[in-house]
Amino acid sequence: MLPADLKPDKFNGYPPEARKLATNYIAALQRLPLSFLPSLLREVIEYDFKFPVERKAVERELANLASLSPEQTKEWFQGFAQIRLSTQLENADWVNAPAQYVEQFSAYLWSTHQQDAFRAAAVGYAERLHAVAPPDPPQLPRLGITVVGQGVAAYDAPLFRKLRAHGVYFNHVNSENGLQFLLDAVAARAQAHPAPYAHWYIDGGQETKCDPALTCVSYHALEPARAALSAKMRAEIERPGMGPEALRSLMARMRPEDLGLNAMPGKTSDPIMERFQLKVLTEGSGTQIFATTFAQWTAREALRRAQPLTLLVRFAPRQRQKPMNEMISDSTKPVELDPVGSLVDGDFGAYYNWLNQQRLPGAEQSRFLVWFEGHNEAVAIGPSWPRGTQSNAAADMKQLLS
Amino acid sequence: MNSRSEFGFTGRAGRFAMDAANPREVARQLAFTRRDFLRSAAGVALGSTLLHSPIALAGAAMKKRKVVVITFGGGARDQETFAPEGQENIPHLMREMIPQSTFFTQVVNRGILGHYVATASLATGAYETFNNFAAVSPEHPTVFEYFRKDLHRPASDAWVIAPSNGFNRIGESSSRSYGPGLGARVILPKHLLTAATGGSGGKDYEHLLRDNYETPFYTPELAGNEFELQQLAMMLKLSVDDFKAHALTLSSPDELSVYIARQLMRQVAPSLLWITMHDIDIAHAGAYSLYIDGIKRTDRLCAELWKTIQTEPEYAGNTTLFILPDFGRDSDEDSGGNGFQHHRTGDALSRTTWLMAMGAGVREGIVYDRPTESTDLVPTLGSMMGFSAALAQGKPIPELL
Numbered sequence: 001m002l003p004a005d006l007k008p009d010k011f012n013g014y015p016p017e018a019r020k021l022a023t024n025y026i027a028a029l030q031r032l033p034l035s036f037l038p039s040l041l042r043e044v045i046e047y048d049f050k051f052p053v054e055r056k057a058v059e060r061e062l063a064n065l066a067s068l069s070p071e072q073t074k075e076w077f078q079g080f081a082q083i084r085l086s087t088q089l090e091n092a093d094w095v096n097a098p099a100q101y102v103e104q105f106s107a108y109l110w111s112t113h114q115q116d117a118f119r120a121a122a123v124g125y126a127e128r129l130h131a132v133a134p135p136d137p138p139q140l141p142r143l144g145i146t147v148v149g150q151g152v153a154a155y156d157a158p159l160f161r162k163l164r165a166h167g168v169y170f171n172h173v174n175s176e177n178g179l180q181f182l183l184d185a186v187a188a189r190a191q192a193h194p195a196p197y198a199h200w201y202i203d204g205g206q207e208t209k210c211d212p213a214l215t216c217v218s219y220h221a222l223e224p225a226r227a228a229l230s231a232k233m234r235a236e237i238e239r240p241g242m243g244p245e246a247l248r249s250l251m252a253r254m255r256p257e258d259l260g261l262n263a264m265p266g267k268t269s270d271p272i273m274e275r276f277q278l279k280v281l282t283e284g285s286g287t288q289i290f291a292t293t294f295a296q297w298t299a300r301e302a303l304r305r306a307q308p309l310t311l312l313v314r315f316a317p318r319q320r321q322k323p324m325n326e327m328i329s330d331s332t333k334p335v336e337l338d339p340v341g342s343l344v345d346g347d348f349g350a351y352y353n354w355l356n357q358q359r360l361p362g363a364e365q366s367r368f369l370v371w372f373e374g375h376n377e378a379v380a381i382g383p384s385w386p387r388g389t390q391s392n393a394a395a396d397m398k399q400l401l402s
Numbered sequence: 403m404n405s406r407s408e409f410g411f412t413g414r415a416g417r418f419a420m421d422a423a424n425p426r427e428v429a430r431q432l433a434f435t436r437r438d439f440l441r442s443a444a445g446v447a448l449g450s451t452l453l454h455s456p457i458a459l460a461g462a463a464m465k466k467r468k469v470v471v472i473t474f475g476g477g478a479r480d481q482e483t484f485a486p487e488g489q490e491n492i493p494h495l496m497r498e499m500i501p502q503s504t505f506f507t508q509v510v511n512r513g514i515l516g517h518y519v520a521t522a523s524l525a526t527g528a529y530e531t532f533n534n535f536a537a538v539s540p541e542h543p544t545v546f547e548y549f550r551k552d553l554h555r556p557a558s559d560a561w562v563i564a565p566s567n568g569f570n571r572i573g574e575s576s577s578r579s580y581g582p583g584l585g586a587r588v589i590l591p592k593h594l595l596t597a598a599t600g601g602s603g604g605k606d607y608e609h610l611l612r613d614n615y616e617t618p619f620y621t622p623e624l625a626g627n628e629f630e631l632q633q634l635a636m637m638l639k640l641s642v643d644d645f646k647a648h649a650l651t652l653s654s655p656d657e658l659s660v661y662i663a664r665q666l667m668r669q670v671a672p673s674l675l676w677i678t679m680h681d682i683d684i685a686h687a688g689a690y691s692l693y694i695d696g697i698k699r700t701d702r703l704c705a706e707l708w709k710t711i712q713t714e715p716e717y718a719g720n721t722t723l724f725i726l727p728d729f730g731r732d733s734d735e736d737s738g739g740n741g742f743q744h745h746r747t748g749d750a751l752s753r754t755t756w757l758m759a760m761g762a763g764v765r766e767g768i769v770y771d772r773p774t775e776s777t778d779l780v781p782t783l784g785s786m787m788g789f790s791a792a793l794a795q796g797k798p799i800p801e802l803l
Contacts, residue, residue: 110514111531115748161487244535285743286687293688300740321684321692344691352734352741359737 002090003037006030013096015048021062028066031073034090035083035118036125038105042098049275051197051306053135060133076128079121083114099252134361138309140193141365141382143401144357145182146299147314148346149372150205151339159343160370160379162351165388167368167381174396175374179208179314181397182371186312187211197272197306204295204346205316215273215306217298219291219316222277225259226288229281232258251282276301291318292345296352303356313353314373315346343372354381369400429754433508433771436484436756440500440507440769449504449768449801467762468673468721469783470711472704473524475565476517476683477731477745477752478697484756491697494705495758499725503760504768504801511729511753511776515745520728520776521678522572525562527780527794539571539581542793545780546573546586549674552789558637560586561672563659565680572678577793586676587633589666591658594634595649598642638665653699656681660703664710671716674787679703685731688743711761722764722786724779726757759802770801 006029011022022029022044029037043050043058050058068076089108094101109115149155160169183201190199190213201210203218210216219226232254236247256262256274259281280301286293292315299313319335350370357366367382380400381387440446482488489496513523516534523530526542546560562573570593574585634640652658656679663677682696704725711717732739733751745752757774760766763786777796784791785798 107533110748113512113529119748245533284688286689290687290689296688297740304737318689321689338691341689341691344694345689348690348742355734356737 001095003032003034004030006095010095014045018045018047021047021058025062025066028062028068031070032065033077033080033083034085034094035105035121036077036080038094038098038101041095042102045098046275049272051272051276052195053307054305057135061129064129064133076125077121079117079124083109083118083121084112100249103248136361138307138360138362139195139198140309141367142308142357142360142362143186143189143310144353144366144368145186145312145401146346146350146353146368146370147179147182147312147373148350148370149339149343149375150315151317151337152343152372155340155343155372155375159347159372159377160350162348163354163368163370163379163381164390166354167379167387167389168385169390170378170380170393170395170400171376171390172392172394173371173376173378173400174394175371175376178371178397179373182312182369182401183209183211185397185401186310187213189310190214193309195309198308199310200302200306200308200312202295202298202302202311202313203316204291204314204318208314215302215308217273217277217280217302219294221264221267222261222281222294224264225261225277225281228259229254229288254278254282276305289319290345291316292342292349293318295346296349299349299353300356303353303360307360311353311357313349315342315349317342318345367401371397371400429508429510429750429773432480432750432754433773436480436507437769437771440484440505446500446505446767446769449765449770466673466720467787468671468717469675469787470707470717470721470723471524471676471779471783472707472723472725473521473676473678474682474700474704474725474727475521475679477685477727477729478682478700479731479733479742479751481734482694482697482742491694492701494701495725498705499708499758499760500767502766503758504764504766504770506757506759506774506799506801507769507771508773509726509755509757509776509778510773511755513776515729515748515752517680517683517728518566518569518572521569524726524728524776524779525572525676526575527777527791527796529777529795537571539574539576541576543575543577543580543791544573544585545783545791546674546676547575547577547580547584548780548784548789548791549787550584550586551580553787555673557585557587558670559672560674561666561670562586562588562676562678563663563666564588564590564678565655565659566590566592569678579793586674587637589633589662591662592655594662595645595658598634598645598649637670638662639669640665654681654696656696656699656703660707663707667710667714667717671714674783677707685742686744688740690742693742708760720762722759722761724757724759724783726776726779727755728776729753730755764802768801774799 006026008023008026011019014022032040047055047058086108089105092101092104109118186199186201190211194213197215199213200215201207205218206220207216207218233247236250256278259278261274261277262269280287280298284297287297295313295315299311302308302311317337317339320338354368357368365383369378369380371378378400437448480488483492511520513520513529514531514534519530519532519534522540525544526540527545528542530540530542532538532541549555549560564570564572570588570590573588575581634642634645648661649658652661659677659679663675666672667675679700681699682693684696685693708723711721711723729745730752731742731745732747733749734741736747736749739747755776775796777794778799779796780794781791781796781798782802785803
């Protein structure tokens with residue numbers, strides 16, 4: 001089927017809000033090339049489970065597409081229209097399974113050496129869209145905090161080398177009650193500027209305290225879900241004929257209830273967060289086995305998708321490396337931890353947290369703090385901090401967040 | 403940071419999120435940076451002025467020529483290797499090997515960036531397009547088939563040591579003109595160890611059996627333990643007990659591969675030996691410290707293999723060593739990826755790598771920054787060794803001939 005053949009009933013399999021959205025804009029969707037449309041439908045079909053900022057972005061994009069004349073549409077999508085497609089792709093169920101289609105399409109682009117042409121078309125489109133429908137600026141300057149090094153008594157090598165060039169490196173930070181101060185600070189921001197999914201606390205271990213005003217995700221709280229996922233993966237791997245693609249497809253079809261995410265102790269039902277956590281575990285590579293990877297990837301996805309105003313990420317020690325099969329085998333066994341390796345992971349993860357925060361609107365006003373937990377080293381970045389400098393003066397957390 | 407914020411997650415509509423920079427320009431800049439750094443750090447010269455120098459061909463008269471290829475896998479970025487902040491991770495390459503080598507700063511891989519299919523493309527000199535995770539042979543003839551057919555070499559003269567059970571078909575293509583019976587013998591060290599330990603390997607060997615980081619939950623099963631143990635006894639002249647005892651002293655799968663390679667060089671001395679490293683690919687699990695550990699280990703193992711080449715009588719003085727990654731990894735700047743963790747965006751950093759050649763017939767301390775392609779390796783080996791890579795897509799690299 002081609003986009004021009006789309007009819008409203010083709011979206012009957014979509015969740016209610018997504019179906020309504022797609023049918024409202026069906027005329028615009030019919031004009032789009034098949035090399036583009038499934039990637040848009042991949043966003044639309046998830047509309048019911050998207051964060052508010054994501055919903056706005058999808059609505060804005062669809063409204064823009066609907067506003068284009070046929071000639072403008074042709075001009076906007078001429079790069080995509082030149083991508084050659086196979087009959088197999090044209091016959092695939094790209095309406096009801098757009099994510100699977102995009103995966104197959106990506107492999108096809110690689111194998112037919114059209115990846116660069118697609119890339120150029122995608123960049124061109126995204127830049128045009130950004131120009132005509134720019135995202136909203138944040139309500140207040142963003143604040144990102146990353147805490148690394150939990151459980152490390154001493155570390156001699158230099159930390160925060162990637163971040164020092166962008167702010168002030170402090171080496172006499174008063175660490176007393178540092179974590180509590182930071183937790184209180186993000187909770188206070190959340191209470192002062194309440195908005196859904198705007199203030200997050202992600203912990204790579206066991207969350208210390210989760211103020212109700214914060215959106216909280218932790219590796220420890222998801223242990224039952226991770227165990228359930230590992231058990232399902234083990235069962236599938238042992239099936240004859242199982243390969244990586246089949247396993248990936250299986251994981252893509254999973255629902256929150258398959259991993260018990262809809263019935264987590266002490267949590268009220270939140271379909272958006274349940275779906276978010278499911279995706280972190282099923283789409284993130286290494287999030288199931290390494291606490292540091294979990295923290296970094298969850299932060300990346302939170303920033304990319306929810307675009308929080310406040311994000312506190314605390315890295316915790318991950319397990320020591322073992323063969324993959326063993327790491328997914330039995331999560332109830334005691335694990336040997338690697339605190340120093342995890343500090344290195346967290347240090348680089350902090351850099352990625354900052355990079356990802358700076359990709360969001362309002363980057364020039366954003367602030368960022370990374371702190372070696374329980375120690376006196378930190379880097380503060382923001383419009384009021386000079387770049388590439390060092391402070392040997394005593395400083396406390398309040399000053400670093402000012 | 404303004405440009406990044408304007409064209410970040412949101413500006414690029416999230417789902418595409420690709421780098422707006424011209425990939426060719428990025429690749430060129432990457433090459434120049436490598437060149438400048440190598441010139442200052444390792445004291446090497448720019449090669450363009452020496453292209454047709456007779457110095458290059460001195461010492462070419464030699465006994466039976468041998469070639470060893472090491473793929474520096476799976477994928478390491480400049481910022482963790484050749485950039486100033488990365489040099490601490492590759493002390494052996496920087497201090498010992500680059501001054502003795504001809505170094506190409508801009509080797510572009512235009513193919514699919516999956517480890518098996520990309521390594522197969524390196525070995526065929528043609529961009530293979532098969533499913534990276536399928537247990538299939540390359541479509542185009544491999545370097546081993548060209549070598550054996552044209553030069554009438556026995557099977558024992560071309561070997562591959564491969565990191566993952568998924569690489570078991572890499573030694574021989576499905577090409578009608580070549581294919582069955584003309585390929586290389588393939589050793590899968592992990593499979594060998596599993597066979598020697600009589601099953602899963604046991605707890606003492608688990609650290610050597612890590613496999614397939616790209617899809618870590620999938621390990622293709624192979625049959626043929628009897629053949630593996632025959633390889634151990636007849637070719638490598640190792641008893642099962644000795645092999646198991648030595649394996650206990652090793653710390654990673656690549657160390658096991660290098661151990662096997664040395665044994666093979668001593669006992670069989672193949673003229674064409676291909677070793678694929680893979681420890682670095684643990685990066686897919688997202689732990690930066692493990693990725694760095696992998697780079698440091700690969701750097702050390704490359705130096706150990708070079709020392710072996712220089713000291714083994716069958717190899718010393720007549721062997722050319724090639725070291726190159728199959729490809730790079732994603733840039734931190736490309737919001738479509740997650741930096742070092744993967745190689746999925748197809749950006750310039752993930753496609754632009756390097757090639758180091760050293761040993762017999764190769765000039766020392768020279769850097770070339772003109773673009774070459776990863777498919778040029780096999781035709782170059784053909785010109786060096788005297789076979790025709792007739793169906794390869796690449797071209798011989800004149801600076802090495």
